[in-house]
Amino acid sequence: MSRPAGNTRLKAARVAAGYNSQQALADAMTGAAKDLGIRGLSVGVRQVRRWESSTPPWPQPDCQRVLTHLLGQGIESLGFTAPWKSDAQQPDPVRRDLVVGTFAAAGLAAVPKQVSASVQPASAGADFEAVTRSHRRLYWTVAPATLHPAVLAHAALGCALLPETSFKTRRTVAAALAESYLLAGRIEFFDMRQPDAASETLLRALQAAGEADDPLLGSAVLAHSAFIPAWEGLRDKAEERMLAARTYARRGPASVEFLAWLYAVEAECETRCGNTRTALRLIRQGEEVLAAGSEHSTPSWMDWFSPVRLAAFKGNTQLQAGHLPQARETLLRVIEELPRGADKQRTVVYGDLAAVEASAGNPEEACEYAFRALDQLTMTWYATGMDRVREVRRALTPWQHERCVRDLDDRLYGWGTTVSALMR
Template structure:
């Protein structure tokens, strides 16, 4: 029988970099992690032995970053294959970035002995950040299918610019790149209903935030990642990510609003997992946090949360818990408190109000609220809002022969709405 050769690519890269034994590489990786600011990463010889085996496991993101940094090659060149396969059905921006090993994708790979060029002026970070800020504002009014390609193109530019910057310019650009990938991930999850792609994009966002050493941005990204398992009822995975998000938030001055939002995210995950009592307790804690406040201001990029948004979270949970009168009151209050520019969230609230009325045996009022949601969706598409509208129609099944429901069906299943609704 021929003797297994193992991961010869990693072995060759190790020896070429001057590490004659697996222990030497393990020690060097642990030391490099500390220099890169990666806290608590310790690589042992057993881990290196597994990486050099015939079936090397796909390393965790921090390990990927250190391997690429130390050995100067991308993950595929080091003999690793991602769990989804190098030719898996990934969007191009994810496939290039993730197969490249994260750090290389963000321009962080450094060949030993090779200096990093930095031809970009000190203004590059602020200039890149200005476009990121514009995309953030455009999210609330531009159709997601139009905005998403522009955001991804901007992220690609950021990856190209990052190795050409240093010091504060590099940190500014990396933070803006993290926010750009966060926006792309939000569009993919909430607007385009592509949770798997969103999770991978958010991982790129997290790596960029790490390069900027921006703990609060990292917390926001991880909390968004909790939505992915939370919405499919995987409570353990969602709560694990929320623990990580709260840990990162403790490392930075977090505003009361930010901490309340973390409670709201966890509450939504608990609601999706059927734990409405726990969710309502978390929302109550968030309300107390907002009332008490603290001395810290929220970051500029946190434009997705407000007391009205928290009320919308609460009303949805109350509805699912069967507290219909309370849900109606809460949702109407949230609707009244919403500011101009919150149209996407308004569609969700209209949908929840419609569901409350359908469950309460008021089909005519349910159809009225659902039609208002459709009015807004015709102006600003939002997949999450459309999901609510579809849930309402299922709740109206007992009344489907009534005139108001038939009229609503005519509206729901016009040509444009039908194509969008049935493509999800």
């Protein structure tokens, strides 16, 4: 029985370029990475052997860049098949599942099994990006359960378009696809409380950002993914993802807002893991970065952060640290400065103010802020905001026979609120 020939295209290109062994190519890639300004890339002979196997895995973006630089051919000409394609004789099932698995489960369109011979015009990139941009704006007003399937369906379209695009259009589609997956992941985690689904979706976002070769998008995806282990108290895993996020941010022209947001995310992760002192130090570093300024502009897709939102992070951390007067002052200032349209953030801040008053032994004031949060939730649902209200109710247990707390229970467990929460 004959053995599989393996990836003969890569092997032929390697030999033609003067690298007579797999080890020689591995060494050349490690050296070339430094010349190209790629830090920390080290390629071993085992990796080259896998690439030359009969089922070569899709190389990471940095490896693609070095391979095409050394061998002078496009990555697909070297025998590799993108994860969203299935025209190879034996496609990698793990990578393919990462890209299209949720569409089959959700009953949505999957990526075509055969690569289309047609080529999309340059306008396809702008058209696809325009819908992504609209979804970004709709996130702040449309119910998560309504928007989420539309965003996933749009991402499925992006997966189908990618094989039919090239050059600048391909990068435009890939970047918009990464943003769509990022938005879907944010909805799943923050609005719907589905961390497992969010984890898979954010991995797809990272793959798409790699295809776009957009390090800032990659950094944003990695930072969002750090929330998931942090919410479970897994500090080491969250810290590793934040390290990766900062590494990617150094590769792009990161604005001060972007860098300050990374500090805020890391502070939130530390707070969730009980390290409020470290978190407050990180918040201060974020404030210093914002004050320093920069010539780089913030990406248009980063519409979830601003100086006032950094203050909201700070107020929550002060609350968790037990610095109640400072937390109250910070959060009241945030409420005054939040812009119109920041309804989801407003719900969270009201919840934090209620928690401040509960911790200070002021049940009536705590209930008043909790009522305001619930009023906001009836207009704009946000699972994170509802979590804050529930945490406040648990903190009010010592006063559960007080009239104000009973009124809160009537509101919290009314027919509409209870059914709405269970549906979501």
